[in-house]
Amino acid sequence: MRFWVGIDDTDSKNGMCTTYVCKMVMERLEENGSKIIGFPRLIRLNPNVPYKTRGNGAVSFLVETQDISELIEITNEAILEFSELDDKDTDPGAVFINAENHELLEVLFNFSKKAIREFVSIDEAFFLIGKYMIPHLKYKTGRGLIGALAAVGAECNDQTIELLAYRKKERFGKKRIIDRDSFFLADLLTYPETFDTVDWGNDTVVSVPNSPDPVLFGIRGTDLESIFKAMKTVKTEEVDRYQVFVTNQATDMHLIHEDEVSEISEGKSYILSGVVVDEPFEIKGGHVFFSINTRFGELMCCAFEPTKQFRSVIRKLKRGDVVTVFGSYKDGAINLEKIRLDSLADIFIEENPICEICGKKMESEGRGKGFRCKKCKTRAEKKVRVKVERYLELGYYEVPPIARRHLSKPLVRMNVEEKHIFR
Ligand code: ATP
Numbered sequence: 431m432r433f434w435v436g437i438d439d440t441d442s443k444n445g446m447c448t449t450y451v452c453k454m455v456m457e458r459l460e461e462n463g464s465k466i467i468g469f470p471r472l473i474r475l476n477p478n479v480p481y482k483t484r485g486n487g488a489v490s491f492l493v494e495t496q497d498i499s500e501l502i503e504i505t506n507e508a509i510l511e512f513s514e515l516d517d518k519d520t521d522p523g524a525v526f527i528n529a530e531n532h533e534l535l536e537v538l539f540n541f542s543k544k545a546i547r548e549f550v551s552i553d554e555a556f557f558l559i560g561k562y563m564i565p566h567l568k569y570k571t572g573r574g575l576i577g578a579l580a581a582v583g584a585e586c587n588d589q590t591i592e593l594l595a596y597r598k599k600e601r602f603g604k605k606r607i608i609d610r611d612s613f614f615l616a617d618l619l620t621y622p623e624t625f626d627t628v629d630w631g632n633d634t635v636v637s638v639p640n641s642p643d644p645v646l647f648g649i650r651g652t653d654l655e656s657i658f659k660a661m662k663t664v665k666t667e668e669v670d671r672y673q674v675f676v677t678n679q680a681t682d683m684h685l686i687h688e689d690e691v692s693e694i695s696e697g698k699s700y701i702l703s704g705v706v707v708d709e710p711f712e713i714k715g716g717h718v719f720f721s722i723n724t725r726f727g728e729l730m731c732c733a734f735e736p737t738k739q740f741r742s743v744i745r746k747l748k749r750g751d752v753v754t755v756f757g758s759y760k761d762g763a764i765n766l767e768k769i770r771l772d773s774l775a776d777i778f779i780e781e782n783p784i785c786e787i788c789g790k791k792m793e794s795e796g797r798g799k800g801f802r803c804k805k806c807k808t809r810a811e812k813k814v815r816v817k818v819e820r821y822l823e824l825g826y827y828e829v830p831p832i833a834r835r836h837l838s839k840p841l842v843r844m845n846v847e848e849k850h851i852f853r
Contacts, residue, residue, distance in 0.1 A: 431494070431495065431496070431498070431528065431529075431530075432467065432492060432493065432494050432528075432529035432530070433492070433493055433495065433498065433501060433526050433527060433528060433529060434490055434491070434492055434525075434526075434527040434529055434535075434582040435455070435490060435491055435492075435493060435501070435505060435524065435525070435526055435527075435582075436488065436489070436490040436524065436525045436527070436577070436578035436579055436580075436581040436582040437451060437452055437455070437488070437489050437490070437505070437509070437522070437523070437524045437574070437578055437581070438487075438488035438489070438522070438523055438524075438574035438575075438576070438577025438578045438580075438581060439481075439483075439488075439520060439521050439522050439523060439573055439574025439577060440509060440512065440513040440514065440520065440522045440574065441483050441484075441513070441514055441520065441643060442483060442514035442517035442519060442520045443483055443484075443517075443641070444514060444517060444642060445514055445602065445603065445642045445643060445644075446512060446513065446514045446643060446644065447643040447644055447645055448487060448488065448489050449470075449472055449487065449489055449594055449645070449673065449675065450512065450596055450643070450644045450645070451489075451508060451509060451512045451513060452470055452489040452491065452673075453470075453596070453671065453673045454508045454511075454512055455504060455505050455508040455509075456470065456491060456493075456673075457671075458504045458507070458508060459493055459495065459501065459504055462500060462504060463496075464493050464494060464495040464496075464500075464501065465493065465494040465495075466491055466492070466493055467491075467492040467493065467494060468491075468492060468676075469491075469591075469674050469675060469676045470489055470490065470491035470673065470675055470676075471489065471490050471491065471581060471584065471586070471675060471676050471677065472487050472488075472489055472592060472675035472676070472677040472679070473487065473488050473489070473490065473542070473546075473577075473580060473581040473584045473586075473677070473678055474486060474487050474546070474677065474678055474679055474683075474684075474836045474837045475487070475488060475542075475545045475546050475576075475577055475580055476545060476546060476547060476548060476549065476684060476697070476698075476699075477684060477699070477758065477835055477836065477837060478697040478698070478699070478758050478760060479549065479697075481519065481573060483519070484641060485836045486577075486836075487577075487836070488574075488577030488578060488580055488581035489581055489675070490578075490581035490582045490584075492529060498526060498565065501526060502526060502565060502567065505524050505526075505567060506524075506567050509522050509524060509567065509569065513569070515569060515570070520570070521569060521570040521571040521572055521573040521574055522567070522569040522570075522572075522574045523555075523566065523567065523568055523569070523572045523573065523574030523575030523576070523577070523578045524566060524567040524574070524575075524578050525559070525564050525565070525566045525567075525575065525578045525579055525582060526564070526565040526566065527564060527582050531562075534562050534564075535582075535583065537558065537562070537583075538558070538579055538580070538582055538583025539583045539584070539585055540583070541554070541555075541558065541579055541580060541583050542579070542580040542581070542582075542583035542584040542585075543583075543584075545576060545577070545579075545580035546580070546584070546678070546683050546684055546837075547683075547684055547685075547686055547698060547699070548697075548698055549697060550576050550580075552571065552572065552573055552575070552576060554576075555572075555575040555576045555579055556572075556575070558579060559575065559579075564579075566578075584678060586676065586677070586678045586681070586683075588678075588681040588683070589676050589677065589678060589681065590650060590651065590652055590676075590677055590678075590679050590680045590681065590843075591650070591651055591652065591653075591654060591657060591674060591675070591676060591677065592648050592649065592650045592651075592674070592675050592677050592679060593648065593649045593657045593658070593661055593672055593673070593674050593675075594645055594647075594648045594672060594673055594674075594675065595645070595646045595647050595648070595649075595661065595666075595669045595671075595672040596644045596645060596646060596669070596670050596671050596672065596673075597644050597645070597646045597667070597669075597670055598667075598668055598670045599644075599670070601667060602642065602643075602644055603642045606638055606646060606666070606667065607666060607667040608635065608638055608646075608647070608664070608665070608666045608667070609664070609665035609666065610635055612663055612664045612665040612666075613627055613628050613635045613637060613638070613647075613664050614628050614630070614635075615663055616649070616659075616660035616661075616663035616664050617630075617660070619659060619660070619663055620651065620656040620657070620659050620660045620663075621842075621853075622842045622843075623651050623652055623653040623655075623656030623657075624649055624650060624651035624653075624656050624657055624660045625650055625651060625680070625831075625840050625842055625843070626650050626680075626831045626834055626840065627649060627650070627660060628831070629830050629831040629832040629853070630853050631738070631739055631830050631852050631853060632738055632739075632830055632831075632832045634831075634832050636831045636832055636834075637649060637650070644670075646666055646667065646669060646670075647664065647666065649661055649664075650679060650680065652843070654674070657674070678837065679836045679837060680836075680837070680838065680839050680840055680843055681837065681839055682756070682837065682838065682839040683837055684699045684758075684837045685699050685700060685701050685756060686698055686699065686700050686701070687700075687701045688700060688701060688702045688703065688724070688725065688726075693726060694726050694729070694759050695759065696759060696760065696761075696762075697758070697759070697760065698758070698759060699756075699757060699758040699759070699767075699837075700755075700756075700757070700758075700759060700764065701754060701755070701756050702722075702724050702726075702729070702754065702755050702764065703724065703725075703752070703753070703754045703755075703772070704722030704723050704724035704729065704752070704753060704754075704755070705722060705723045705750060705751070705752050705753075706720060706721070706722055706747050706748065706749055706750060706751040706752075706753060706775075707721050707722060707723045707728060707749060708720055708721035708749075709747065709748060709749055710744055710745050710746075710747050712745070715735055716735035716741070717732055717733070717734045717735050718732065718733045718741045718744045718745055719731070719732050719763065720744065720747055722753060722755065729759075729763075729764060730762060730763040730764070731755050731757075731763060731764040731766055732763040732764065732765055732766060733766045733829075734765065734833075736832065736833045737766065737829040737830070737833045738829075738830055738832065738833065738852075739830060739852055740766070740827060740828070740829045740830060740833070740852065743769070743771075743822070743827045743850075744766070744769070746820065746821065746822045748774070748775050748777055748820075749775065750775025750776075751771065751773065751774050751775050752771075752772040752773045753769055753770065753771055753772060754769070754770040754772060755768075755769050756768035756769065756770075756838075766829070767828070767829060767834075767835060767838045768826060768827065768828045768829070768838065768841070769826070769827050770825065770826045770827075771822065771823070771824045771825060771827070772824065773824065774820050774822060774824065776817055777817070777818040777820065778815045778816060778817055778818065779815075779816055779818055780813040780814070780815055780816075781813060781814060781816050782794065782801055782813060782814075783801050783810035783812075783813065783814050784814075785803035785805075785806050785808050786808060787803070787806040787808055788803060788805055788806050790803065790805070792808070792809075792810060800812075801813075823848065823850065824848055825846075825847065825848025825849055825850055826841050826844070826846055826848060826849045826850065827850045827852075828840060828841045828849075828850075828851065828852065829852070830852040830853070831852075831853070
């Protein structure tokens with residue numbers, strides 16, 4: 431029989447990673463004669479949930495097994511062995527879903543859509559588990575059951591791939607040894623089939639985490655061959671094992687289009703159009719704010735300091751510009767992940783007139799007395815209106831890789847005109 435297995439919430443800020451637990455479960459199942467079908471899936475859920483450890487990821491995989499009780503036993507053993515169960519915020523959950531149960535998978539699809547874009551209560555997860563009598567494992571509060579169910583239900587019409595390389599156990603928690611230049615070379619050789627390996631503009635390797643989890647690096651992309659080429663190019667401390675995951679990363683699956691809703695709520699992510707009403711201002715720390723008028727009223731938008739050079743675009747916005755913003759509504763502001771400049775307002779300033787003979791600016795003769803060219807003696811009564819050059823092109827702009835959220839679709843993946851990529 432084939433089962434979907436979903437697992438979540440096994441790690442803490444002090445260590446571990448649910449993808450690693452997934453890898454260990456899969457290895458042990460294969461050792462016991464079960465067959466893993468295809469690649470496991472790494473599903474990123476609503477990036478704004480407060481319970482997340484880092485990237486709010488949950489995992490699922492399809493397995494063919496003769497014995498569900500052995501499947502549950504092996505999963506339980508691995509979760510008990512590898513999870514950070516002592517951490518007060520680690521509440522693992524695992525579910526086992528018959529892959530032939532299409533009615534339930536349909537229900538879970540809707541559940542996952544909600545978990546990716548909104549908030550789900552733990553009671554909603556328990557309701558489904560009770561109603562469909564879903565075999566499951568619950569540890570402590572079992573909050574991880576939310577992610578476990580969602581990871582099984584998610585359908586990735588748009589999908590990307592991530593190869594995660596793991597460290598030797600004795601290296602967990604130690605400083606990662608990598609050759610920086612080799613990551614830049616891997617990017618040169620395989621971009622755009624791989625992306626977000628490095629950030630050239632900010633001279634940073636973004637595919638190597640800083641946290642104490644077992645991941646050594648992760649290569650993201652859309653083409654397996656290129657991902658393996660990048661993996662072979664990078665030079666690092668010894669890789670213990672690796673696993674390819676199919677993911678919903680880099681798909682914008684979390685974004686809700688303004689046409690789909692009647693109001694904006696905290697903790698959800700949107701695509702919204704509006705007209706700039708309050709011009710950008712910067713606060714201490716380098717965060718840049720501006721407001722737009724939308725069909726939901728006036729909304730604050732923010733490009734935070736970590737979005738680096740993206741802010742140089744935002745700072746140039748003027749009242750009357752029409753924009754479309756992409757990002758999460760958090761603490762009363764849209765946290766920008768991308769922006770599209772749809773039209774720029776014409777901005778005029780008043781200047782002294784130009785002399786028609788010599789081309790130089792005339793000088794004022796005093797208040798209300800007009801203007802005169804000193805050299806040619808030409809005269810003019812009034813100042814002239816001059817259109818200001820905006821030095822800004824229409825189209826899409828995105829935050830650089832260093833500030834990219836897992837779910838945000840990089841422009842290099844978007845089939846749109848006029849994209850301005852910070853690489
Ligand atoms: P990592 O990415 O390093 O594996 P994490 O950031 O995924 O860690 P978790 O430890 O999995 O964080 O914690 C996230 C918790 O939030 C899980 O218990 C998960 O079930 C729950 N959760 C996920 N999405 C939602 C949602 N939309 N609403 C409510 N709870 C959610």
